Amino acid sequence: MTTSLSRLENRDEFIHRHIGPSEKQISEMLATLGLTTLEQLIDKIVPADLLLENDIQVGDGVQQHLALDELKRIAAGNQYYKSFIGMGYYDTLMPDVIRRNVLENPGWYTAYTPYQPEASQGRLEALLNFQQMTMDLSGLPVASASLLDEATAAAEAMAMAWRISSNKDAHRFFVCRDIHPQVLDVIKTRAETLGFDIVVGDIASDLEAIDMAFFGALLPVTGSSGEVYALGAVIDVLKTHNVVTCVCADPLALVLLKSPGEMGADIVFGSAQRFGVPMGYGGPHAAFFACKEEHKRAMPGRIIGLSRDAAGRPALRMAMQTREQHIRREKANSNICTSQVLLAVIAGMYAVYHGPKGLMRIASRIHRLTDILAIGLRQAGFSILNRQWFDTLTIKVDNKKEVLRRARDCRINIRSDLPDCVGISLDETTTREDILTLWAVLTGQKHGVDLETLDGQVMQVSPGLDEALRRIEPILAHPVFHRYYSETEMMRYLRRLEQKDLALNQAMIPLGSCTMKLNAAAEMIPITWPEFSRLHPFCPIEQAQGYQQLIEQLSRWLLTISGYDAICMQPNSGAQGEYAGLLTIRRYQHSLGQQQRHICLIPASAHGTNPASAHMAGMTVVVVDCDEHGNIDIADLEAKAAQAAESLSCIMVTYPSTHGVYEDGIRRVCQIVHHYGGQVYLDGANLNAQVGISSPGYIGADVSHFNLHKTFSIPHGGGGPGMGPIGVKTHLADFVPGHCVVHAQGRITHQGAVSAAPFGSASILPISWMYIRMMGGAGLKKATQVAILNANYIARKLNDIFPVLYHGVEGYVAHECILDIRPLKARFGVSEMDIAKRLIDYGFHAPTMSFPVSGTLMVEPTESESKEELDRFISAMRAIYAEAQRIAAGDWPETDNPLLNAPHVQEELIEEWKHPYSREEAVFPDKDKARVKYWPAVKRLDDVYGDRHLFCGCLPVEISL
Numbered sequence: 001m002t003t004s005l006s007r008l009e010n011r012d013e014f015i016h017r018h019i020g021p022s023e024k025q026i027s028e029m030l031a032t033l034g035l036t037t038l039e040q041l042i043d044k045i046v047p048a049d050l051l052l053e054n055d056i057q058v059g060d061g062v063q064q065h066l067a068l069d070e071l072k073r074i075a076a077g078n079q080y081y082k083s084f085i086g087m088g089y090y091d092t093l094m095p096d097v098i099r100r101n102v103l104e105n106p107g108w109y110t111a112y113t114p115y116q117p118e119a120s121q122g123r124l125e126a127l128l129n130f131q132q133m134t135m136d137l138s139g140l141p142v143a144s145a146s147l148l149d150e151a152t153a154a155a156e157a158m159a160m161a162w163r164i165s166s167n168k169d170a171h172r173f174f175v176c177r178d179i180h181p182q183v184l185d186v187i188k189t190r191a192e193t194l195g196f197d198i199v200v201g202d203i204a205s206d207l208e209a210i211d212m213a214f215f216g217a218l219l220p221v222t223g224s225s226g227e228v229y230a231l232g233a234v235i236d237v238l239k240t241h242n243v244v245t246c247v248c249a250d251p252l253a254l255v256l257l258k259s260p261g262e263m264g265a266d267i268v269f270g271s272a273q274r275f276g277v278p279m280g281y282g283g284p285h286a287a288f289f290a291c292k293e294e295h296k297r298a299m300p301g302r303i304i305g306l307s308r309d310a311a312g313r314p315a316l317r318m319a320m321q322t323r324e325q326h327i328r329r330e331k332a333n334s335n336i337c338t339s340q341v342l343l344a345v346i347a348g349m350y351a352v353y354h355g356p357k358g359l360m361r362i363a364s365r366i367h368r369l370t371d372i373l374a375i376g377l378r379q380a381g382f383s384i385l386n387r388q389w390f391d392t393l394t395i396k397v398d399n400k401k402e403v404l405r406r407a408r409d410c411r412i413n414i415r416s417d418l419p420d421c422v423g424i425s426l427d428e429t430t431t432r433e434d435i436l437t438l439w440a441v442l443t444g445q446k447h448g449v450d451l452e453t454l455d456g457q458v459m460q461v462s463p464g465l466d467e468a469l470r471r472i473e474p475i476l477a478h479p480v481f482h483r484y485y486s487e488t489e490m491m492r493y494l495r496r497l498e499q500k501d502l503a504l505n506q507a508m509i510p511l512g513s514c515t516m517k518l519n520a521a522a523e524m525i526p527i528t529w530p531e532f533s534r535l536h537p538f539c540p541i542e543q544a545q546g547y548q549q550l551i552e553q554l555s556r557w558l559l560t561i562s563g564y565d566a567i568c569m570q571p572n573s574g575a576q577g578e579y580a581g582l583l584t585i586r587r588y589q590h591s592l593g594q595q596q597r598h599i600c601l602i603p604a605s606a607h608g609t610n611p612a613s614a615h616m617a618g619m620t621v622v623v624v625d626c627d628e629h630g631n632i633d634i635a636d637l638e639a640k641a642a643q644a645a646e647s648l649s650c651i652m653v654t655y656p657s658t659h660g661v662y663e664d665g666i667r668r669v670c671q672i673v674h675h676y677g678g679q680v681y682l683d684g685a686n687l688n689a690q691v692g693i694s695s696p697g698y699i700g701a702d703v704s705h706f707n708l709h710k711t712f713s714i715p716h717g718g719g720g721p722g723m724g725p726i727g728v729k730t731h732l733a734d735f736v737p738g739h740c741v742v743h744a745q746g747r748i749t750h751q752g753a754v755s756a757a758p759f760g761s762a763s764i765l766p767i768s769w770m771y772i773r774m775m776g777g778a779g780l781k782k783a784t785q786v787a788i789l790n791a792n793y794i795a796r797k798l799n800d801i802f803p804v805l806y807h808g809v810e811g812y813v814a815h816e817c818i819l820d821i822r823p824l825k826a827r828f829g830v831s832e833m834d835i836a837k838r839l840i841d842y843g844f845h846a847p848t849m850s851f852p853v854s855g856t857l858m859v860e861p862t863e864s865e866s867k868e869e870l871d872r873f874i875s876a877m878r879a880i881y882a883e884a885q886r887i888a889a890g891d892w893p894e895t896d897n898p899l900l901n902a903p904h905v906q907e908e909l910i911e912e913w914k915h916p917y918s919r920e921e922a923v924f925p926d927k928d929k930a931r932v933k934y935w936p937a938v939k940r941l942d943d944v945y946g947d948r949h950l951f952c953g954c955l956p957v958e959i960s961l
Contacts, residue, residue, distance in 0.1 A: 013063045014774035018518050018864060019786050025867035026786065029793040033812075038785040042693060045788060045812045046662050050694045058557045061776030064522040070773065071766060074553075075531035077546030081411045082434065083279070083536040086392050086425025087224060087741075088150055088180045088756065091534065093428055094276040095353045097487045098346055101494040104528065106715075109342055110504035110519055112511060113719035116846050117317035118309075118837065118903050121937040122497030123345060123718045124316035127304045129480055130272075130288070130348030132954040136475045137254040138268035139261025140290040142952055144301035145318075146344035146720070147336065148572055150271035151186035151756035153287035154179075154218060154248060156300040156334055157267045158187055159194060160291070161216030161244035163298045163333070164266070170215040172197045174207065178223030179248060181417075182756045185740040187218070189752030193583070193618035203234060210237075216244040221260060222253045225385065226392025226423070230469055235264040251275060251288065252428075253390040255363040258471050267291045271756075274427065276350035277343050280527075281547050282537030282757025283572055284721035284764060286340035286347055296320070296950065300334035302719070306955060307946025310901070314955060315938040317946050329621075335612035337575040338709075342717030349494070352484055356476040362428055366391045367465070370426050371458040373435050376449045377442060385421065389464045392425040394418060395442065406441045413539050414441070417741070478954040500937040501718075502845050507934070508869045510794075512816045512848040512858025513607065513658065515688045515707075515787075519715035519767070522774065526766040537757040538741050551759060554769045555725075558706060561780070562687075563697020564727030568736035570753065572760035574685065575609040577705025577724025578652070580737050580754045582617035584703055584728060585650050585679045587735035587751060594677070597649040601640060601673070603632050605658040605852045607685060619649055630659035630806035634668055641676045648678040655682055655699065656689050656814035658852045659806040660791070660860075670700030679703065679732075684724075687711045688862070689788060689815035692781025696727070703728045712768035721761050723768075786863040787815045790870060794859055797874045801881045805856060816860035818853060819877075825855065828884040829894050832857050835880055840903035842876035842926050843934045872926070879925060892916050898925070903936040 021029065026038070035041050042051070062070070083091055094103070102108045114120030127145040134143035147153040158173055173196050175184060184200070191198050201207065203219060210217065217238055222228050235245050246267040247260040252274050254260075260268045273285035291299050297320060305319030351359065370391050374384055383396040397403050403422060407414050412434075415423030424438060432451055439449045476482075484490040502509075509516040526532060535544055555567045568584075571577040582600070589597045600619040602610050604626050611621045622640055625633040632653070641648055651673045656662045663669075670680045682701035688711040690696070696704040708714045709722035716722075728736060738751040742758040759765070775783065795804045795817040802819035821832040832855055836846030848858040861870055880899065887897050894900070896915055904922040913919055924933070 010063065012061060012779070014520070014522070015061055015779035015782060018520060018775065018779070019783060020864045020866035020869065021786060021790070026789065029789055029867060032796055033792055038782070038789065041789055041792070042785060044810050045808055045814065046693055047664050049667065050662070050699055052692070052694055052698060055781065056560050056692050056777045058560055058772055058777045058780065061774050061779045064774060067770055067773045068522060068525065071526055071770060074549050075526065075529055075546045077549055078531045078535055079543040080530065080534055081413045081539065081543055083539065084412060084414045084424045084426065084438065085536050085538055086415060086423060087538060088182070088271055089279045089536050089538070090274040090425065090427035091279065091429040092274045092276055094278065094346065095350065097490050097494070098276060098349050098353065099528065101491060102346055102349060103342070104524070105498065106505040106519070107498040107501065107503050108345065109524070109715045109717050111501050111718040112509050112514065112516060112716050112845060113338070114318055116836065116840070117315065117941050118936045118938055119502035119840050119845055121316055122500035123341065124304050125497055126345040126348055127341065128316060128952070128954055129352055130344040131304060131952050132478055133348055133351045133476065134288040134290050135953055136477070137251050137259065138249065138288070138290040139259025140265070140268055141293045142296045142299065142303070143288065143290040144299055145304050146272070146286040146339040146341065147269070147289050147301050148287060148340060148576065149283060149285055149756040150248070150269070150287050151183045151753070152576070153269040153289050154183045155186050155190035156289070157246040157269050158190065158196065158216060158218065159334070160267060160295070160298050160300060161246055162194070162196070164295050165215035165244050166242045167212055167215045170213050171195055172199055172214045174199050174201060174210055174214055174217035176203050176219050176223065177201060178225050178227060179218065179220050180224045181740050182753060183248065185753040186756065189583070189737070189754060192752065193586070193616065195618070203229060207234060207237065210243060211241050214241065214243050216246060218246045218248060221247060221249040221257060222390050222392070225394040226389045226425070227386040228257065228388040228390055228465060228469055230466070231260065231265070232263040239264065250390070252359070252363050252366070254471070255359045255475060256367060256390065256465070256471055257469055259473070262473070266295065272344065272347035275347035277346055278533035278763065279536050280533050280761070280763025281535040281544065282759055283761035284340055284343050286343035298333060301336055302339050303950070303952050305946050306951040307941050307943065309939040309941050311939050313938060315941050317941050317943065319946050319950055319952065329608050329611040335575045335579060335609050335616050337609045338573045338720040338722050340721055341719035342721060345718065351476060352481055353490055355481045355485060356474065359475070366426050366428065366430065368455070368458060369430055369435055371464045372451055372454040373424070373438060375454050375457055375463060376439060380443050382442065388466060388469070391427065392423060394421050394423050396421050397442065402444070403442060406444065410437050410441055412437060412441065413536060480954050502840070502934055507843050507845065508861065508865050508873060509845040510847045510859045510861050510873060511845070512660070512818070512860045513685055513851070514848065515710035515860060515862055516716065517713060517862040518864035519713055520771070523713055523767045523770040526770065527763055532763050532766060537762070541742070547759070547762060550765060550769055551762070554765055554772070557772050558725065559727060561691055561695060562704060562706065562727045563695035564704070565730040566733035566736070567725055567727050569725045569759045570737045570739070570755055571705060571724040571726060572755045573720070573722045574705055574707045574724040575613060576754055577726050578609055578613035578683065579616055581681050581703040581705055581726045582613055582619065582650070583737065583754065584726065584732050584735045585681065586617055588679070588732050589649060591735065596647055597677070599644040599647045599649055601637065601648070601651040603653060605630065606652060606654060607658065607683065610652045610683060614652065630661060631657065631663045632665060632669055634665050637669060638672050641672050641678065645676060648673070648676045650679040650681050652681045652683060654685055655696070656686050660813045660816040660818055660858070661806050661808050662814050664809065667700055685710070686815065689784060691784045692777065693784050697729065703732055708768045713771040714764050714767045721764060723761050723764060725760070783863040790861040790863060790865060791815050791817050791859070794861055794870060794874060798877055801878065805853060816858055819857045819859060820855070821857055822855040824881070824884055828888045830884040830887065830899055834899040834902065837940050838880050838883070838899045838902035839876060840934070840936050841898070841923060842879070843931065844873060844876060876926060898922055903939065905937065905939055906935045
């Protein structure tokens with residue numbers, strides 16, 4: 001028998017690697033549904049008028065090594081020039097033990113947001129380290145587990161300042177002129193929709209005019225110019241007017257400088273990027289955020305806190321979740337749905353690895369090199385405009401054009417946007433040779449400078465910082481920052497934490513509305529390539545041609561897939577994509593003179609980020625009812641759209657619906673909203689059920705965000721990073737976010753930015769590029785079909801004991817299904833919480849609990865899970881049902897049974913056993929002894945205790961986990 005060359009080349013290799021079920025398994029699952037082909041399945045589920053007429057044209061899939069070779073050629077278009085630009089982005093050295101054991105380890109990067117703390121204790125402890133580091137450096141007692149980037153943290157600080165201000169009638173916010181331009185850009189964007197007036201001025205003079213008309217002020221510790229500010233007296237003056245003080249700080253500078261908390265700051269934030277996280281052409285990077293104790297409930301983002309488990313042992317969890325958007329909706333502190341967990345873990349572990357002595361050495365060396373350069377330049381007759389500095393000098397030059405030419409010739413980048421000046425920022429990677437090069441670039445002299453002599457002069461005069469600004473109090477006193485200096489100990493510490501977590505490298509994570517698919521190794525490899533990881537986001541565009549090509553290709557593919565006409569790659573999370581899309585609608589309508597349009601219609605079933613984003617974009621939320629089948633109530637929609645009339649701005653709708661159904665009326669929804677002059681925002685959360693089959697643009701939407709960290713294989717990283725670019729129709733293209741430093745994709749726009757970098761978290765875009773390139777159009781379509789098949793297989797196999805709450809006309813679901821637990825609770829007293837925790841004993845992360853309907857579990861298996869894994873989950877759910885029956889039969893009391901006591905920890909095996917069920921039933925319920933057992937680190941947590949006794953720093957030694 002002969003085989004064609006095409007078959008031997010195995011061009012569909014990656015499709016078969018990414019899609020979990022084999023062809024035989026696909027046929028078996030289809031047979032369970034009474035069908036024979038995937039096409040039949042789709043025809044049964046998706047309304048005929050929504051099916052694409054032609055296949056999406058993104059090319060054929062290629063083998064993994066060929067895609068990597070192609071991307072390597074693209075990456076070669078990036079030219080690495082050593083960066084001294086600064087502006088919030090610095091070269092750094094990630095310790096290799098962290099690179100190998102965290103960044104490149106699926107045990108860390110494939111985990112989900114720690115909503116199930118019993119299966120997340122490792123990453124929760126790592127985030128607690130990050131919070132403790134933030135608290136120590138900021139001098140404030142409460143810190144969060146990271147925000148998206150420095151600029152969005154600044155915008156969040158401004159919004160928080162207004163929430164906690166006693167000057168409630170004030171709508172003016174002071175911003176020091178000497179902050180990074182991208183930070184000011186994002187602040188202005190946020191202020192526009194919140195109704196705040198931004199007053200930009202100088203600390204030395206303009207602050208004297210501040211009075212009760214201001215609710216807050218933003219001040220830097222180290223300015224964009226490099227100037228180091230003594231803020232104590234300034235903050236004291238502001239306090240007399242009840243002005244909330246927000247301080248932007250560089251964490252490495254805070255190693256040497258007096259903390260903002262000691263100077264009286266209410267809020268402190270900044271970027272943790274230079275703690276071991278590559279620049280990556282702009283991200284992802286974790287921002288840190290801290291505040292005073294009395295303001296903790298107004299703080300945005302997630303806080304990791306100490307609680308206790310059912311045995312009374314200390315345990316960690318996300319504290320005060322009632323502040324979050326998924327509960328409070330438009331009344332939430334923010335629309336933040338993700339943080340930068342993986343990057344916060346890296347930054348926190350950087351501090352653990354180096355400890356206070358190591359950080360002090362790094363910061364002191366940077367400062368010493370800056371002092372040496374400053375003294376040498378002054379002796380050469382240069383004027384340095386900042387009086388004090390940590391790592392950055394603003395230097396007046398007479399021949400700026402010639403200086404920049406010499407810099408290019410030496411393959412270095414210096415800051416060039418300052419009138420008649422250049423800026424130079426040093427970092428951890430700066431060498432003695434770099435100082436000599438910078439001397440030659442600035443002076444034009446090649447004979448060099450005597451560094452040893454200048455070093456001696458620095459030791460005598462220490463010109464860069466007044467002693468009054470220097471830190472006195474010690475940093476990072478907790479033992480965790482003193483314990484793991486050797487690589488052996490660090491490696492074992494990271495391994496111990498990893499073992500406490502349940503990630504995709506161990507089992508399916510069957511979450512509804514949060515697609516947890518394969519993050520293939522071939523997709524992840526390029527993010528560590530230096531061609532992608534070391535570029536500064538504001539480097540000259542000709543040095544980033546590889547990135548430009550990658551972004552252009554990925555943009556074109558996403559437009560083909562989505563049916564839109566233009567795209568903006570800036571938003572660096574799904575929630576930020578929502579915000580950006582709504583801003584785009586708002587700007588478009590204002591350009592038409594329709595400022596009165598402010599009503600945003602949102603179905604009752606929507607994600608909590610939708611109403612929170614609408615509120616943040618300055619819109620008024622009006623909720624649209626759902627009918628008894630979970631679909632949008634068309635009559636209610638039409639009535640409310642008519643009532644809004646000229647005030648209607650838009651609708652936010654998810655498709656397939658949040659209830660996991662392809663609603664027949666979606667085109668009618670679009671028509672109604674358009675009839676009244678509104679725009680349609682289609683939430684891209686469920687795009688994994690559309691790719692290759694339908695598309696938002698084809699359905700009739702005007703704008704959507706795409707969760708690249710869901711549909712397009714960027715990993716969740718334990719709760720972040722993410723990317724949420726927005727696609728728009730032509731009429732909205734001129735109103736997407738722009739950038740004040742880099743003009744994105746050849747488009748010069750004056751629209752305000754929503755994140756710090758022009759292309760958001762650019763360094764993770766190669767993941768989605770690789771995914772699409774390896775899958776091709778046919779592979780992407782099949783992935784959608786199999787995701788839908790897997791969901792329907794689970795729904796069919798469990799419907800008899802866990803009724804599927806919503807389904808389409810013919811009885812099928814989309815890519816996820818909602819299992820109704822309420823009948824079980826009524827009959828047996830077993831709740832969805834009990835099932836979620838018992839699943840951990842079976843080695844599974846729980847599905848989504850009580851969303852969008854209380855008392856339910858929402859399951860989304862994704863296309864990457866094999867039939868074996870689906871059957872294992874189905875078997876576990878049926879076994880749990882049988883356990884509930886045993887409770888009802890009286891075999892186990894309602895107050896002492898394996899569901900109520902779940903999850904069970906390893907220590908229980910050696911403790912006195914008093915339960916009416918066996919140890920084996922407790923910890924090996926699936927009887928699969930060949931499978932590696934996942935052991936949760938703690939028993940079920942006491943959530944109420946954790947909220948009442950918030951403790952968000954590293955645990956005291958006597959109660960450490």
